[in-house]
Structures are given as C-alpha cells and as structure tokens.
Amino acid sequence: MAGRKPRRACDNTPTMAGILRYGSYVPYCRLRRSSMSSGGRGERSAASFDEDATSMAVEAGREALRNCEHAPTELLFASTSHAYAEKLNAAAVHAALDLPAEARSIDLASCSRSGLAALAIASRLKGSETALVCASDVVVGAPMGPRESGGGDAACAFLVGEGTEVVAAIAGAASRTEELLDVWRGPQQRFARQWEERFVQRRLVPALQAALESSLREAGLSARDLTRVAVDTSHRKIASSLARSAGLQATQFADDLQGTVGRAGAAHSGLLLANLLDSAEPGDKIAVVCAADGAEAVIVEATNHVASMRPRHSVAAWIGSKRSSLPYQTYLKWREILPFEAPRRPDPPRPAAPPMQRSERWKYAFVGSRCRSCGAANLPPQRVCVECGSVDDMDQSPFADATARVATYTVDHLAYSLQQPVVAAVVDFDQGGRFACELADVDPDKVAIGQELEMTFRRLYTSKGVRNYFWKARPRR
Amino acid sequence: MASRGIRDRVAIVGMGCTRFGEHWDRGASDLLVEAALEACASAGTERDAVDAYWLGTLTSGRSGLLLSEPLKTGYKPITRVENFCATGSEALRNAAYAVACGAYDLVMAIGVEKLKDSGYSGLVSGAGVPTDGTQSSMTAPATFSLLAPAYAKKYGLGEDTLRHVLTRIACKNHANGARNPKAQYQRAVPAEAIESAPKVAGMLGVFDCSGVSDGAAAAILCRAEDAHKYSDSPLVIKALSLIAGPADGAKRQAYDYTFFPEVVASAADAYAQAGVRDARDEISMAEVHDCFTPTELVLMEDLGFSRRGNAWQDTLDGRFEIGGEQPVNPDGGLKSFGHPIGASGLRMMYEMWLQFRGEAGDRQVKSPKLGLTHNLGGAPGRCVSFVSVVGVN
Numbered sequence: 072m073a074g075r076k077p078r079r080a081c082d083n084t085p086t087m088a089g090i091l092r093y094g095s096y097v098p099y100c101r102l103r104r105s106s107m108s109s110g111g112r113g114e115r116s117a118a119s120f121d122e123d124a125t126s127m128a129v130e131a132g133r134e135a136l137r138n139c140e141h142a143p144t145e146l147l148f149a150s151t152s153h154a155y156a157e158k159l160n161a162a163a164v165h166a167a168l169d170l171p172a173e174a175r176s177i178d179l180a181s182c183s184r185s186g187l188a189a190l191a192i193a194s195r196l197k198g199s200e201t202a203l204v205c206a207s208d209v210v211v212g213a214p215m216g217p218r219e220s221g222g223g224d225a226a227c228a229f230l231v232g233e234g235t236e237v238v239a240a241i242a243g244a245a246s247r248t249e250e251l252l253d254v255w256r257g258p259q260q261r262f263a264r265q266w267e268e269r270f271v272q273r274r275l276v277p278a279l280q281a282a283l284e285s286s287l288r289e290a291g292l293s294a295r296d297l298t299r300v301a302v303d304t305s306h307r308k309i310a311s312s313l314a315r316s317a318g319l320q321a322t323q324f325a326d327d328l329q330g331t332v333g334r335a336g337a338a339h340s341g342l343l344l345a346n347l348l349d350s351a352e353p354g355d356k357i358a359v360v361c362a363a364d365g366a367e368a369v370i371v372e373a374t375n376h377v378a379s380m381r382p383r384h385s386v387a388a389w390i391g392s393k394r395s396s397l398p399y400q401t402y403l404k405w406r407e408i409l410p411f412e413a414p415r416r417p418d419p420p421r422p423a424a425p426p427m428q429r430s431e432r433w434k435y436a437f438v439g440s441r442c443r444s445c446g447a448a449n450l451p452p453q454r455v456c457v458e459c460g461s462v463d464d465m466d467q468s469p470f471a472d473a474t475a476r477v478a479t480y481t482v483d484h485l486a487y488s489l490q491q492p493v494v495a496a497v498v499d500f501d502q503g504g505r506f507a508c509e510l511a512d513v514d515p516d517k518v519a520i521g522q523e524l525e526m527t528f529r530r531l532y533t534s535k536g537v538r539n540y541f542w543k544a545r546p547r548r
Numbered sequence: 549m550a551s552r553g554i555r556d557r558v559a560i561v562g563m564g565c566t567r568f569g570e571h572w573d574r575g576a577s578d579l580l581v582e583a584a585l586e587a588c589a590s591a592g593t594e595r596d597a598v599d600a601y602w603l604g605t606l607t608s609g610r611s612g613l614l615l616s617e618p619l620k621t622g623y624k625p626i627t628r629v630e631n632f633c634a635t636g637s638e639a640l641r642n643a644a645y646a647v648a649c650g651a652y653d654l655v656m657a658i659g660v661e662k663l664k665d666s667g668y669s670g671l672v673s674g675a676g677v678p679t680d681g682t683q684s685s686m687t688a689p690a691t692f693s694l695l696a697p698a699y700a701k702k703y704g705l706g707e708d709t710l711r712h713v714l715t716r717i718a719c720k721n722h723a724n725g726a727r728n729p730k731a732q733y734q735r736a737v738p739a740e741a742i743e744s745a746p747k748v749a750g751m752l753g754v755f756d757c758s759g760v761s762d763g764a765a766a767a768i769l770c771r772a773e774d775a776h777k778y779s780d781s782p783l784v785i786k787a788l789s790l791i792a793g794p795a796d797g798a799k800r801q802a803y804d805y806t807f808f809p810e811v812v813a814s815a816a817d818a819y820a821q822a823g824v825r826d827a828r829d830e831i832s833m834a835e836v837h838d839c840f841t842p843t844e845l846v847l848m849e850d851l852g853f854s855r856r857g858n859a860w861q862d863t864l865d866g867r868f869e870i871g872g873e874q875p876v877n878p879d880g881g882l883k884s885f886g887h888p889i890g891a892s893g894l895r896m897m898y899e900m901w902l903q904f905r906g907e908a909g910d911r912q913v914k915s916p917k918l919g920l921t922h923n924l925g926g927a928p929g930r931c932v933s934f935v936s937v938v939g940v941n
Binding site: 419429433434447451503504 | 666667668669670672676678679680681682684685686687689690691693694697698701746747748749750794796798799800801803805
C-alpha cells in the first residue's frame with residue numbers, strides 16, 4: 072500500500088509532455104581541494120558517512136515530489152555507485168518515496184552518462200506514463216588522484232510525463248554510443264582508472280557534436296538559439312573544443328559546478344540542468360550534453376510554469392548550505408579507505424527481512440499513525456493510541472516532511488558509529504508527535520534545545536552487507 | 549483491583565553477596581555458588597532445605613539450569629527471571645510471593661551478572677531479537693544524560709551548580725564505597741578528578757557512571773512466623789512494588805525528562821502497602837538505583853525524600869550522606885559497589901540486611917526504622933521501577 076494517490080483525471084486544461092517537477096540534493100560537507108593531497112582550487116561535495124547513492128536519490132526525489140499530485144508509473148535510478156551490486160537499489164528509493172506498488176523500478180548503472188540517458192528515455196514515454204528519474208552518485212577516487220579531487224557527490228530527480236503545468240518541455244534528445252576505453256573499473260576494483268585525456272577528447276568531441284546537432288534538429292533549433300549549454304565531462308578541454316566545432320559562444324556556457332561540487336558522476340548532468348532551471352525564464356532553451364562512452368544530449372525549453380514549480384531548495388541553496396571544514400582524514404575514514412579503530416562496542420545487528428517488511432512504510436517512508444479518536448500522533452505507528460488508548464482506530468500519517476524541534480539532546484561518546492560522537496535528540500514535531508533519533512549533519516557544539524529540524528533519509532549502518540536505511544533529523548538547511 | 553502487598557508476612561533470614569568487580573578468574577557459575585552458599589550459611593541451613601529458587605540474570609545465561617547445574621540443587625523448581633536492571637529485585641519479589649502464598653516454606657532469590665567477559669565498554673545487552681533496524685542506538689549513559697540539562701532548565705540551575713551537585717553525589721558514593729570491603733571501588737575520589745574525567749555522554753563523565761562489574765547476591769526467605777527458626781534478627785518485608793511504564797517518554801511531548809513517572813508510581817504503591825505517609829520523615833535510609841549521578845538526584849524527588857526541585861539543595865546540604873538525616877546508598881551504590889545487573893537489586897537488600905543487624909561496620913546507620921531499596925531498569929521515559937520497604941517487627 073502506498074500513500075501517493077493516482078494522478079487526477081484530466082480536466083479541460085491542455086496537457087503537454089515534459090519535466091513536471093524536479094529536485095536536487097547536494098550533501099552538507101565539502102572538502103577543500105587545498106586540504107587534499109592532490110591539491111587544486113575550490114571544493115568538492117562529500118556525502119556524509121551515513122549517506123550513499125540510494126539515500127541521496129531519496130533526498131532529491133523528495134524535493135521533486137513535494138506537494139505533487141502526480142504519482143510516477145516508472146522509477147529510473149541511475150548511478151555508478153549503487154549501494155548493492157545485486158538487489159534492486161531503486162526499490163529502497165521507491166519505498167522511501169512511498170510510490171505506488173505498481174510503479175516499475177529499474178536501476179541504470181556503470182556509466183556517468185546513464186543519468187542523462189534515463190531522462191532521455193523517460194521523455195520517450197507515451198500517454199499516461201509518468202517517470203521519476205533519480206540520478207545519484209558518491210564518487211570515490213583513489214587517494215591523491217584527480218578523480219578524488221575532481222569528483223563530487225550529489226543527486227537530482229526529474230518527474231517526466233504529461234501534465235497541465237510542465238516546467239520544461241523536452242524538445243530534443245539524441246545519443247551516440249562509442250566502445251571506448253575511457254573510464255573503467257572492474258567489479259572487484261575500488262577505484263576507476265582513466266585513459267590518457269587527449270585520445271579520449273579526440274573521440275568524444277565528435278560524438279558530442281553529433282548528439283547535440285541531432286537533438287537540435289529534433290527541436291528545430293540551431294546552436295545560437297540555445298540560452299544555455301551545460302557540458303558534463305571529466306575532460307575540461309572537451310567543452311572548449313565543442314564550443315569551437317559547434318559554433319557556441321562562451322556566454323552560452325553554464326557553470327559546470329566544478330569549483331563548488333565537483334563532477335558528480337551519473338547525477339552531474341541532471342544537477343547542471345536543475346541548476347539552470349532554478350534560474351530559467353519562460354522560453355529559455357537549455358542544452359545539456361554529457362560525454363562518457365559516447366555522448367548524450369537533451370534540449371529542454373522552459374515554460375511559463377518554471378518559476379512557480381521550483382523545488383524548495385535550489386542547487387545554489389544546497390551549495391550554499393555547507394560545512395567546508397571536513398578534514399581529509401575524516402573523509403578517508405568515511406569512505407573506509409583509512410581503516411579506523413571501532414569503538415569497543417558490539418557491531419550493530421543485521422536487520423531482519425520480515426520485520427523490515429512489516430514496518431516498510433515506517434522504516435522507509437517515515438509514515439506514522441494518527442489517532443482518529445483524539446488526534447494524537449503515534450510514532451512509530453501503534454495499534455493502541457499512546458495518548459487515549461483507543462484500539463485499532465488509526466490513520467496512517469506521513470512525517471517525512473514534518474518540521475520539528477530539539478526537545479532535548481545528548482552527545483554520545485560511547486555509541487557505535489563511523490563518526491563519533493553520535494548526537495542523539497528527542498525530536499518534537501510541529502504537527503504533534505515525538506521521536507528520538509540521531510541528528511545528521513550537525514556540529515555537536517552547536518545543538519540547542521528548540522533548534523529547528525527536518526527529517527532526512529540515511530543509511531544508519533551496514534551490517535553483514537545489509538544497508539540499514541532509516542531516518543534521522545538534521546538542522547534545517 | 550488493588551495492590552494489597554504482603555506486609556510483615558515474609559522475612560529474609562539469610563543473605564550472601566560476593567565482592568563486586570572484575571572477577572577475571574571466576575565465571576557466573578562460580579559467583580552463583582559463592583553467593584548461594586554464603587546465604588545458606590547465614591541462614592544456618594543447608595541448600596537441601598531450600599524448596600525453590602528464583603534466579604535473575606540479564607545476559608549471563610538462560611533458564612534455571614544456570615543455577616541447578618553448578619550448585620547441584622537436585623530436582624528443585626528454579627525460575628529464571630529478567631526485568632532489565634531491576635532483575636535482582638524481581639527475583640526477590642517473586643520468591644517472596646511464593647512464600648507468602650504458602651506454596652513453599654523456604655526459598656532463595658539469587659541474581660548474577662558476568663559483564664566483564666564481553667570486552668565491551670559499558671553495558672551491552674545480549675538479547676538478539678531480530679528487528680527492523682529502526683531502534684534507537686543511544687547508549688545507557690546517553691539516555692540518562694538527558695535528565696541533567698532538563699532538570700537544570702526546569703529548576704533554573706546553572707550548569708556549574710548542577711555539575712557541583714552531581715559531583716557531590718559521586719563523591720558521597722565513592723566515599724561510602726571506600727568503607728565497604730565488598731565494593732568494586734573502595735577509594736574516595738576527589739571532586740577535581742570527577743569533574744576532569746573524560747566525557748561519556750552529555751555532561752556525564754566516567755565518574756558519573758556506575759561500575760561495570762561481575763558479581764552475585766542471594767537471599768533466603770520464609771514466612772515471617774518461621775523466621776526465628778533461622779535467624780535472630782530477620783529482615784521483614786513491608787512492601788514490594790514493581791511497575792512497568794508505558795514506555796512513552798519518547799512518544800509523547802508531555803514528558804520533560806526531569807522525573808521517572810514509573811518511580812513515582814512504584815513508590816506510591818510501596819508506601820501504601822507499608823503504611824508510609826511521609827517518606828522524607830519515615831524512611832531511615834535507602835539504597836537507590838544510582839546508575840548515573842543525575843538518576844540519584846531525580847530519584848530523591850520521585851521517592852518523596854525531597855520536594856520537587858529541592859533534591860539538589862538537599863544533596864548539597866549533606867542530607868543523604870551517612871551522617872545525614874536520610875542516608876542514601878551507604879554501601880556505595882551502583883556507583884562504587886558496582887552494577888552486575890542481575891545481582892544489583894539483591895545487593896541493595898544485602899546492605900539493608902547488614903544495616904538492620906548492625907553489621908555494617910563504619911558505615912553503620914544509627915537505629916534505622918524503615919529501609920528502602922529502589923531498582924530501575926531501562927531509561928528515562930522507558931523503564932521498569934521497583935521499590936521495596938523493609939524493617940524489623
């Protein structure tokens with residue numbers, strides 16, 4: 072059973088196909104490149120120790136679906152860092168976003184182009200189908216290497232389908248596939264390798280140009296009609312080469328977010344698109360191109376609804392909400408590159424499949440219950456009301472988007488965690504209800520009673536290979 | 549519907565208690581045998597005379613066989629009980645009821661815990677119930693540390709004052725433990741050491757936490773009218789109360805983490821059973837569940853020893869010290885006697901046994917009338933609470 076209702080029946084307002092909603096997510100921590108052994112300017116984003124591609128996809132998906140009446144019929148989840156090599160990663164995203172059971176979910180993997188490709192595939196859907204495209208990546212490079220400093224962690228989500236209030240029409244999409252040894256990583260390898268840049272550039276620029284020209288043709292546009300072009304590539308020279316060969320002006324190029332986020336794998340193209348939509352005017356024509364194992368190009372045109380349908384957090388807002396002082400050693404520990412001495416506490420137990428299944432909407436979607444007799448919120452959902460004792464008289468009640476405050480808190484130096492100390496709080500929701508949980512993205516010295524919180528989907532820990540996802544509260548971002 | 553109690557119907561006629569601490573050379577079965585035989589000797593009886601046993605342990609074993617096998621009790625009923633950190637008191641309570649109802653003539657309540665074999669820091673519960681992975685990961689000191697800032701805020705105490713009060717509690721219990729040959733820590737600790745100790749959770753440092761230890765304790769009980777067959781100075785049970793709360797402190801915004809409603813309820817029940825009207829006046833001494841220093845502070849109010857918001861002042865005034873008007877934890881408490889879970893409730897009773905017999909050495913409380921033991925299991929907002937009142941006839 073799922074909470075999102077089927078799409079409303081069409082009224083007489085004309086519908087069109089395109090991006091109905093979108094959202095993005097950039098984790099809280101940044102690594103200054105000057106603090107990393109490979110050096111460089113600016114900073115990269117770093118998923119926290121309790122985040123992974125799945126949890127970040129959920130955060131971006133929540134942004135896209137907040138207050139949205141559309142229920143996706145498809146969920147496409149693109150990443151090069153899926154939490155499980157075998158097990159549908161999209162299923163946890165599906166559960167956390169409380170999507171209808173009949174929605175088809177599928178993972179797209181192994182190439183940073185898969186995020187933009189998923190958006191292109193979604194744009195080809197017909198009729199009443201609505202696809203949620205989530206792209207999310209935690210990019211881990213070998214220590215001291217350019218992929219480590221140049222990579223970033225982020226997520227984005229696009230709801231694609233027909234509706235009366237489309238944010239942006241997808242005007243054209245095209246692809247080129249190249250069997251090319253550019254970036255590769257075997258199943259047992261921790262870090263990807265990359266071929267020499269100049270050779271790859273020579274092969275990918277023509278592919279990019281071809282994809283861009285095909286998509287422009289489909290859109291009935293020429294290169295100079297484009298308001299903005301976002302180029303997603305690990306080879307920076309590719310952008311300037313493309314500009315020359317495709318006849319693009321420097322003013323058309325969008326910020327590649329290299330200085331603030333880093334290239335966020337399969338999420339990066341979508342992150343660039345979301346960033347452009349955040350400030351787009353109606354009628355703006357935006358091209359996003361991605362070069363990896365070939366090329367992908369998508370052209371969208373912003374509609375009159377672009378300003379009213381923006382997500383709560385813009386990409387710029389996420390980027391501005393940060394902690395820049397993450398020590399490099401802490402980062403290496405979080406990624407389990409540096410071994411760390413575990414606290415002298417038992418390893419957390421592997422969660423069990425049947426209880427997880429029984430409490431699926433609580434564990435994944437943070438759906439509690441509310442008493443029909445007295446209105447009290449019950450977290451987790453109860454059969455007998457915690458307030459008035461009524462039995463089996465509850466409505467399910469979502470709390471994932473509920474705002475809350477710190478009722479009381481403590482800093483726990485003893486609890487098992489990859490990042491000690493653990494900050495735990497008793498959280499009072501503004502809509503009623505109380506829950507005790509860990510705080511995420513928090514400075515232990517700056518927690519205060521009354522501090523405003525919001526809920527965030529996290530991976531609490533991994534035990535015997537099982538990713539244990541649940542919710543924490545974080546200071547409002 | 550009533551809690552009628554068994555006032556004056558059951559007596560403790562013998563007790564035993566091992567030293568608490570790091571018993572690297574002894575396992576749970578060794579500790580059980582030691583406590584059981586000491587209790588039998590103290591009652592002047594053989595173990596064959598014991599008709600039934602109640603055995604309490606949280607994590608050190610399962611079933612009555614944990615006792616029957618090492619002690620060679622033959623073919624006797626042995627019930628294993630568990631109720632978090634109140635396990636030892638729960639063994640006593642159930643044993644007392646068995647005697648009171650006439651099912652047996654002579655029974656033993658015994659509790660044990662072997663915590664130091666785990667290699668972990670702090671208390672670790674071994675219960676491996678499969679879960680959905682959403683349970684709180686807060687450790688015991690973290691959950692109890694929530695009391696301190698909430699109490700300070702409610703009663704307008706500055707953090708320094710509160711720290712001073714908590715330090716005073718730790719100092720007192722360490723000083724008491726220094727007079728106790730069976731305590732885990734038999735050393736007074738200066739205030740500076742307490743306040744500069746490494747932090748464990750919130751404002752709690754290492755010296756704000758009870759000792760993690762191994763140990764066992766046992767009591768032999770019979771009907772009060774038979775008590776003088778075994779003992780010249782039996783300890784008579786006036787009240788036994790056990791309350792399991794609704795565990796809703798982390799579910800209802802009404803709870804403010806400055807008290808334990810479960811303790812208030814169990815104290816009211818016990819006082820009604822014992823006919824106590826004013827605990828501050830009538831309870832001569834108490835052994836309470838000082839698992840962490842703020843717990844003892846709050847308990848003074850929940851048990852009615854101090855008015856609400858006044859326990860910190862009473863603490864600073866020395867009311868709860870051995871020479872004070874109402875000594876609390878004269879044996880050193882969980883703080884310095886140590887806290888082997890299943891044994892602790894019976895260890896509290898062991899101090900009552902010694903005190904009422906005048907055998908408490910240089911920590912002896914003068915002519916006690918009524919004694920109280922209080923044992924807590926769980927955490928603020930989610931706990932079980934036990935209160936007993938004992939005395940002599």
